[in-house]
Each structure stands twice: as structure tokens, then as C-alpha cells.
Amino acid sequence: MTGFRELARAAAEATSARPDVPLALATLVQVDGSSYRQPGARLLVDAEGRVLAGAISGGCLEGDVAARAAEVCATGRGVRLMYDLRADLEAIWGFGAACDGIAHLLLEPLPDPRWLADVEAIRSRRGSGAVLTVLDGHGGGSSCAVLDGDAASGTWRPIGNQVHWISGPELMECTRAAQRTGHPLLHDVRDDAAALFIEPLVAPIALHVIGAGRGADAFVQIARALEWEVTVIDHRPAVLAELSLPPDVATHVARYGASLNDSESLNGVLATLPHDGRTAVALLSHIFDVDSAWLTALLPLPVAYIGVLGSRKRAGQLLDAVEVALGANGTALTDRMRHRLHAPIGLDLGGESPASIALSAIAEIEAVIHGRPAGFLRERQSPIHARTPTPRVFEHEGPIVPTECDVGIDDHRERD
Template sequence: MNGFVELARAAAGARQERPGVPLALATLVRVDGSSYRQPGARLLVDAEGRILAGAISGGCLEGDVATRAAGVCATGRAIRLRYDLRADLETIWGFGAACDGVAHLLLEPLTDWRWMAQAEAIRGRRHGGAVVTMLDADGGGATAALLDGPAQSGRWHLWHESARSVGEAGLHALAATAQHTAQASLHPVPEQAMAFVEPLVAPIALHLVGAGRGAEAFAHFAALLGWHVTVLDHRPALLSALSLPRGVQTRPVRHLDAVPASLAELPHDGRTAVALLSHVYDVDLAWLMRTLTLPLGYIGVLGSRRRAAQLVEAAEAALAALGTPLTARQRHKLHAPIGLDLGGESPASIALSAIAEIEAVMHARPGGFLRERQSPIHTRTPTPQLRERDGAPTPGNGLLGGALDVPPRCDVTDRSAD
């Protein structure tokens, strides 16, 4: 979900290289059963069948969706597609996917890609946001609205007239649910339509304290995941000698009394992780004391169990002396020593174990073997229950308009011929 930066760059490049070839965007709006990708995944294709960016499956659907882009671009009308991956796809597309789910997609002509760049900018500002995609009663739909900011006070940008049918109060209510749950979901709205609403969750911000060899590996793994990475050190020479991926920032912090000010200028919210890698006891202690008092999502300390215990004990004593004893919540976000138990000892292996641990913590997962997980692998987004065509109303969890008189048209296989 939310791979807008890749999509926006690919769309801009395609417009420059092939300005006469229209683009189309596929959005996964609902999943029944098991699926490699979750609602909110997107695929950018063009009218000549090229796959430009993104993914909506493990590779079994992209080709077929791309072949349909020409028709969507020619008519200027979106279609909705339903792929039942539980069937034997060998007889359908010439290969067997062996999946166990049903994927529902909206494929729309992409006449203006700028909203994706705007969405990525909103994510980077870390103050909340949401994207609303409308699914109409005729089997079509469109990306319709973009929220910049918190649900109740953010600014709405309307990209399609269909969003007006929901009304500003309705849009705010939908965004509030998405931001509260941090999950994309479908909601029934007036005029027998559906609204697919997804929050613009801020990217993980990773602050690496210490510019040693391990910092490079940490930065490379984190950059691959699209995290915003900053390397901080009191030794400018080490910072300048690092070989870092594009986009990773460096920042010298020459004195320990400058730690609070440095943190104040960086993200320090629940989507922020700090890894203490300096190998200098006083430096790690200064950063640990300061970060423990902030509402961060993760703090990790590199080193042996004994060294980590010494640091934590010293930090706890210092905070208690200041009248701010360590709380249970603060202890819970502290991971010392850092990382999952993967067994590797090289800088790259240690970085991999730490990045994997941060990823697990940010998704509220234990980080164990998937083969031993008893619950579903992927967290499911709740889908509103709707009134059956000839039955009594059933409870719905949509915020607008209550239950619908008919099931959502997302269930049709392909309305492109209508």
C-alpha cells in the first residue's frame, strides 16, 4: 500500500518518453481470502500493455490487467475486475497460481498522475491524510479525493466529481476511520456507491546514531523498504566517508548537549525508530536517555547483552534522578540488544536482523516463523456487511448511508462490455 513515489516517477517518465500513449491505473480495492497484496496495492500500465510500476499480486494478474488497459484508455471509462484465484488458472491464462483468494480491482484511465506525487508529499509531512476512491453503481469508479492533514482539520483536494456525493462531513468521517485503524477499507455511501478509503500512513523514519560500518548496511536495507533514513554522528569525517543510498541524509551532532535539539528537528513520532550504533558508551547513553522520553515506536541498542543492560540501568537511574522514572511503555519500545535472533554475525547480518525487528514492531507482529502462525498471515481490512437484495437488513459498519439495497458491484467479473 502507498507506493506512490514509485508510481508517480514512473508516470512522469512515461509521459516524457511516450507522451501520446495513455496510462491506466489498477487499484486493489478488496480481497476475499488469501492474497499476496492487500487493498491499496496499485499497478501502473499503459495503453500498449506495458507494466510500468507497482504490483497487485504475486505476478499472476499483472499481465492480464495490462492487456485491458487499451480498452479503458480508449473509452475513457473505468471498469471493475474480479479475479478468483481459487480456480485453476492454467485453463484461463496458461499458468496455475495455486492461490486461495478473490481479488477485486478498479482499472481506471489515468489522465492526471499528479495526485500520486501529492499523496507522497502528504505522507512525507507526517501529519495524516487519506485517499478516497469511489466505486459507482455502474461498475466503474475513479480516484476521487485526497486529504492533506488530520481527518477533522485537513484540506480536501477533489479529483473527481463523484466525491461530492459523499459531502464534506461524510469524507471527514471516512477519513477518521481510516486514520484511526491505519487500514484501507470499503464503505457504502449514497447513490448505491462504495468508497474505498485508505490512510496516508507516514513512512518509517529511521535515525541511525553512529557512522560505523554497520550504518551503511542498516541504511541500504531501510532504503529498500522506502524508509526515511538519517545517519547522525559526532565525527563528521566518518559521516562523509559513508557510502549511502540515494536519499539517505547525514547530520553531524558534535556535542552531547546538542542531542535534544537534533531530535527536535527530526521526526519523533510513533512511526520513528532509533538505532544506537555508535559503540561509544557516553554517546549511546545520551541518546538513549533522550529518546526514551519521546513517543517513538522503537529504540534499539547495538551491542552485547551485558553492555545493553549497563546502558539501560544507567539511563533508568539518570531518568529517576530527574524525576521521570522509566515507565512500562518506555521499556516496551526498548530493544536491547537490537535485532531478531537470526544467528548472523557480520555487519550485514546484524543490520538485517535489526531492520526485520523494526519492521515487525511497526506492524505489531512477533517476528516468528510464518509456518507457526495460527492466525491469517495478512491482516484483513473489514468489509461492510450489506443488505441482501431480497432479505432483511444486516448490520453494516459503513459510516455513510447505512446498508445498501444491492451488493456492491465490485462483485461483478468485468463490466467493460456494458
């Protein structure tokens, strides 16, 4: 998925700077074989052939798509494009892509781009949602509606005048399947030449950096480059104040010895922050009591990842202390909790500088969130892009095909 934040921002800037130049949006709806980008990738262009934001390939298709935007904007109708990247395209577009795949795109006019900002707002609230695109039987299509909420109880907001698909059990079942897998779904509609492309809205990764000392700024810079939501937390207000952070990075003071009812207590701060399956925590304080208190508060929560700076020996001592603290509250330290803990933090990349440690930790978070083993791609036997097959959403079609299983990461590096 291309970031809707980037698309919305670029569309707003283009509309302000060149209000008389129409915009167009390309969406990758299907891939056969190998492709640099996957279904749901988007590209924003304008009628003068500018590429404004996003990407739908490794750079080989964007120029041709942008060149077609003027015609689409003039007719006011979307068109479907197919690029066969398996052949030598040197004679066609002046380059040989040799990507060994076929990309199917929808290029549509974008007279009112405000729905892109609506989508980003839904993602930022970390709730369920989806974008519905209808592909008609005449080689066209359009983005039709945005769902705010889950399939069963959410509210569909129409985009433009294409409102006839925003109802019915078929749409509900397709949307439910897409939200359940977290992958876009392309569904052929029975007794019709149309198809539905439904993209679930996945919340951005939230990274909580605990400890504003040396190296925290590197974590922030890399995470923000990935458009993660970043929060920096420390029990020392003066240390937090000295840290130079981008304006969109939040900071919190959390006193690990505070009362549970105190807004600055660990639990009080955590209650105001994301702590779901798209949340990662990096414990960088390297103060034993602080790390122990945070782990006691964090491990029972359903976050995806908790990484702790320090050696393997220190990690074992921390777990011993946390097990005692949890037991005093009537909570057992489970295998699931242990699995979420990554200590020492990061992948074994070999670097030892603060920036290298931040890079290895954030790479590990990416691998954990996406359920990957984080090895060399040249040694991967299965396809690089682990696609989930389109789920079967009706009982007579058979069971849903399971997604790729999560793979744990075994990291043996120690850091002191």
C-alpha cells in the same frame, strides 16, 4: 499499500518518455479469502500493455490487467475487474494461480498523474491524509479526491471532475474510521449502488542510524531498499564524511556533550527529525557514554523502536545509567520506555556479519511496526495477512472492531 513514491516517479518518467501513450491505474479495493497483496495495492500500466510500477498480485494478474488498459484509456471510464484465484486458471490465462482468494480491482484511466506526487508529498510530511475512490453502481469508478489532513479539519483536493462526494458527514465518519485504524475502508453507501474506498495515508518509516562506523552502510542500504526515510547521525564529522551514502540519505553531526540550546546537541538534532510512532532508531556507536546520552534523550519520546548494539549485560548497565540521568531531570523510567528498547538489537537469525546484523535489526523493526511476533509463517495459526475488518462508523452499526494487538518480541541474543 503500493508506494506512491514509486508510482509517481514511474508516471513522470513514462509521461516524459512517451507523452502520447495514455496511462492507467489499477487499485485493489477488496480481497475475499487469501491474496498476495492487500487492499490499497496499486499497479501503473500504459495503453500499450506495459507494466510500469507497483503490483496487485504475486505476478499472476499484472499482465492481464495491463492488456485491458488500452480499452479503459480509449473509453475514458474506469472498470471493475474480479479475479477468482481459487480455481485452476490454466485454461483461462495460461497459468494456475491457486491463491485461494478473490481479488476485486478498479482499473481507471490516468490522464493526469500529478495527484500521485501530491499524495507522496502528504505522506512525506508525516501528516494525516487519505485517498478517496468512488465505485459507482455501473461497474466503474474513479479516484476522486486526496485529503490533506485529518477527517475533521483537512482539505479535500479533487481529482478530475468527480467532486460530488467530497462532502458530507458520511464521508467524514468513514475517513475518520480509516485514519483511526490505519487500514483502507470499503463502505457501501446507503440508498445507492455506489461504494466508497478510503485509504488512509500512512507516513513512511523513518530510521535514524546513530553511529557512522562499521555496519552503518548496510543499515542504510537495506532500509532504502524498503523506501524508508534514513538519517545517519554521528558526533564525529570526519567519520560521517567518510561514509558513502545515497544522495537522499541525510546526515547530521550531534555532539552528545553539547548544551541543550546548541543546534548540534542531541535534543537540537532530534527536534528537526521525525520522532513519532513510525520512527525507529538504531544505536550503533558502541560507545557507552554516547549510547547513554542518546537513550536519555530518546526514551521519553513516542518513537516506535529503539535498538542498541551490544550484549544484554551492557544493555542493563545502560538502563541503570539512563534511569539516573532521567531521574535527575525529574523523569521516571517507565515500563513503556523499557518496552520500546530492544537490546540486544535484532532478531535471532544467526548471522554475525555487519550485513546480517543490519538485516536482523531491520526485520525486527518491521515486526514491531506491524505488531507481529516475527516467527515462522508456516507455524502461524491465524491468517498471514492480518486484516482489520471494515470498521463500523455509525453508532447504530455497533462498536469498531479492534485491530490485532501488538505482540512483543523476545530476543535473547547477545552481541559484543
